[in-house]
Amino acid sequence: MKKYFSDLVTGAKSLVAGFIVTFKALLSPVVTVQYPREKLPVGKGYRGHPILILEDDTGRPKCIACGSCMRLCPSQCITVQGEKKEGDKRKYPTVFQVDFTRCSLCGTCSEVCPVAALEYSDVYGLAGFTREEFQYDLLADLPGLVETGFKPVSAD
Amino acid sequence: MDILSNIPPHLFRMIIAVAVVLGFVFANATVMGYLERKLAGRFQRRLGPMEVGWHGILQMPVDGIKLIAKQLIVPDNVAGILFYVAPLIAMSPVALPFLVIPFAPGLQVIDLDVGAIFVLTMISFNTVAVFLAGWSSNNNYAMIGAMRAVAQNIAYEIPILLSVLAIGLMTNTFSMKGIIEAQKSIWFIIVQPAAFIMMFICSIAETNRAPFDLPEAESELTAGFHTEYSGIAFSLFMIAEYTYMFVNCCLVATLFLGGWKGIPLPFGDYSSCIWFFAKVYFLMFVIVWCRWTFPRVRFDQLMNFAWKYLIPFSLVNLLITAILVKLL
Ligand code: SF4
Ligand code: SF4
Numbered sequence: 001m002k003k004y005f006s007d008l009v010t011g012a013k014s015l016v017a018g019f020i021v022t023f024k025a026l027l028s029p030v031v032t033v034q035y036p037r038e039k040l041p042v043g044k045g046y047r048g049h050p051i052l053i054l055e056d057d058t059g060r061p062k063c064i065a066c067g068s069c070m071r072l073c074p075s076q077c078i079t080v081q082g083e084k085k086e087g088d089k090r091k092y093p094t095v096f097q098v099d100f101t102r103c104s105l106c107g108t109c110s111e112v113c114p115v116a117a118l119e120y121s122d123v124y125g126l127a128g129f130t131r132e133e134f135q136y137d138l139l140a141d142l143p144g145l146v147e148t149g150f151k152p153v154s155a156d
Numbered sequence: 157m158d159i160l161s162n163i164p165p166h167l168f169r170m171i172i173a174v175a176v177v178l179g180f181v182f183a184n185a186t187v188m189g190y191l192e193r194k195l196a197g198r199f200q201r202r203l204g205p206m207e208v209g210w211h212g213i214l215q216m217p218v219d220g221i222k223l224i225a226k227q228l229i230v231p232d233n234v235a236g237i238l239f240y241v242a243p244l245i246a247m248s249p250v251a252l253p254f255l256v257i258p259f260a261p262g263l264q265v266i267d268l269d270v271g272a273i274f275v276l277t278m279i280s281f282n283t284v285a286v287f288l289a290g291w292s293s294n295n296n297y298a299m300i301g302a303m304r305a306v307a308q309n310i311a312y313e314i315p316i317l318l319s320v321l322a323i324g325l326m327t328n329t330f331s332m333k334g335i336i337e338a339q340k341s342i343w344f345i346i347v348q349p350a351a352f353i354m355m356f357i358c359s360i361a362e363t364n365r366a367p368f369d370l371p372e373a374e375s376e377l378t379a380g381f382h383t384e385y386s387g388i389a390f391s392l393f394m395i396a397e398y399t400y401m402f403v404n405c406c407l408v409a410t411l412f413l414g415g416w417k418g419i420p421l422p423f424g425d426y427s428s429c430i431w432f433f434a435k436v437y438f439l440m441f442v443i444v445w446c447r448w449t450f451p452r453v454r455f456d457q458l459m460n461f462a463w464k465y466l467i468p469f470s471l472v473n474l475l476i477t478a479i480l481v482k483l484l
Pocket of ligand 2: 062063064065066067068069070080109112113114115116117118
């Protein structure tokens with residue numbers, strides 16, 4: 001009999017406590033963002049698709065077309081070709097393609113690059129209707145970069 | 157009633173009354189649907205619908221159009237006509253309680269001697285609809301939902317009636333107007349707090365709202381009794397649910413919160429319906445608040461609560477009321 005009434009009292013107390021919790025939530029500010037219109041900044045370690053880092057002064061890729069990334073990529077999705085043109089001090093890439101459908105964002109390519117010329121963008125939500133849309137030519141404009149105003153920064 | 161009686165032909169008045177009531181039923185469902193989703197959002201610290209119209213204000217009309225436009229899928233081997241009749245049974249009696257609800261001294265169609273009982277009777281029609289829907293759907297989930305609805309409604313009808321009876325003992329009448337008049341000096345929520353709380357809890361259970369929404373418990377029974385209903389049939393159930401919620405709150409407001417009584421207003425015979433609606437929508441807000449606060453109870457907990465707590469307590473309450481009424 002004692003339990004019967006103590007159950008009632010604890011039950012009633014917990015109900016009131018629950019009401020207070022939700023009422024406080026009702027009065028506190030909203031914590032979600034209206035996604036397509038508002039976006040949260042992307043966290044620091046985020047990996048979007050690979051991008052080439054440009055030289056600050058010349059604006060040309062830092063990449064020396066050594067081919068290390070191409071050889072070490074476990075998914076074999078990088079294609080690099082380069083040549084030393086007349087008047088240039090070094091080789092520059094002429095072809096730099098990433099098959100993003102196969103890239104596992106493992107990080108190997110940017111790690112092995114001797115001149116730190118590869119980084120990852122902060123573009124997310126990449127979507128497309130065909131596979132071809134994910135054959136990225138890193139020397140051309142990449143999807144999302146212009147829209148998000150992403151500026152490649154040299155890795156330190 | 158006075159406004160309406162100036163229009164001569166009787167039929168004309170009836171048509172207007174039906175149109176007004178049906179319009180109100182749909183408007184109430186729209187507003188409550190919107191408020192429910194908005195409040196659900198705010199209780200969970202998000203915004204709720206925001207896309208259609210200013211702050212999502214057109215979301216419910218658009219949803220309604222979507223539901224009307226949707227195909228009505230009828231599974232094989234449903235129990236024929238009953239399957240089609242169930243949503244109509246849920247929907248059609250909702251207009252009747254409006255006949256006796258006194259929105260204001262001048263805004264009541266007819267003052268039945270047994271007004272409160274009449275409202276309760278109409279509300280219980282919902283159980284029949286739920287049971288028919290579940291039984292005719294040829295679906296195990298729907299069937300279990302229907303069984304639960306019936307068991308739950310039987311259990312929770314008793315404390316409601318006992319609480320209403322306690323009020324009846326004090327007022328000597330079940331007429332809605334008479335009960336409000338009896339609260340001239342003091343609202344019955346102060347005299348009968350236990351009856352108020354029990355009746356309010358039971359009316360949540362009676363309308364199958366969370367935390368007592370076992371007949372449509374999504375996590376166990378997909379959608380319970382309306383699993384097999386789509387399109388407009390489904391929305392009829394939803395509209396009926398919101399209307400029963402409204403009617404229940406009207407009853408509680410009339411019995412315990414003094415109905416239209418409040419600060420006197422000019423043209424009080426009609427304008428005091430503002431107080432009535434304020435009280436009713438406040439109660440509806442509390443019901444929504446409950447829904448987003450408490451997790452769904454288990455079926456045994458539900459039954460235990462009704463048979464071990466609500467019914468004995470309402471009996472004791474009735475007994476004390478009877479003794480006090482006799483002595484005083
Ligand atoms: S992140 Fe990994 S898989 Fe992707 S391109 Fe670089 S090395 Fe290849
Ligand atoms: S490892 Fe670096 S420098 Fe070598 S090809 Fe790849 S990106 Fe260019």
